[in-house]
Amino acid sequence: MASEEAVARFGAVVGELHRLLRRKVVARVHRDSLPEAQVELLHLVRAEPGISGKEVARRLGTAPNTVSTLVHDLTGAGLLARERDPNDRRVVRLTLTDAARTRMADHAAHRSALLTEALATLDPPARDAILAAAPHLDALLDALRARP
Template identity: 75%
Template sequence: MATDEEIARFGAVLGELHRLLRRRTVARAAREPLPEAQVEVLLLVRAAPGISGKEVARRLGTAPNTVSTLVRDLADAGLLARERDPADRRVVRLHVTEAARRRMADYEVHRAALLTESLAEVDPAARSAVLAAAPHLDALLTALRNRP
């Protein structure tokens, strides 16, 4: 079993890797970054087209009024489309727009290039180990998502 120190280091490295990768990718894409909360909403809606605002709030563990503000801002920016559920007009269904799809795809291209270049600077054995860890990190992600 891992020690508390190893777990703390792992968490710190993952956090810093995420922050640095996001900042450098946004800079490389030469565009204004979206707030992290908006990115989370877009990623969730892309993964679950037609999801309701209420369900977004539940999955992200956020207050519904916070999600309403995020959705409004994303819709105003042309990145999110809202439509009334025909079965229940009180429910709003969310979809990413084509502009959001293009923006997300562009971001992913820049992120992949940055990772490719950075991994090329790492020792081949370490590079292989990092890439081989992806399925295990995905399993960790699933475990975290399934926790209350």
């Protein structure tokens, strides 16, 4: 089993990697960044088009009124579309707009380019080890998602 220090270091590195990539991509695309909660909501809707606001709140572990505010802001920004469920008019279904899909694709392309450039500066064994870790990091994500 890994030491507490190694686990803490891993968590710190993953967090800093996420924050640094996000800042650098935003600077590269010359666009204001969205709050992290809005980004999470967009990723969830991309993964599950037509998801309900209630299900978003459950999946993100947040209050329905918080989701309502996020949806309102993203709809106003032209990144999210909401439609009433034809079978139950009380339910709102969420989908990405074309603008959101374009923005997310641009972000992913710039993130990939930044990572490619940074990985190219590492020695081949380090680069190979990092890339080989991706499936294991996916498994770690699954394990974390499965926890209540």
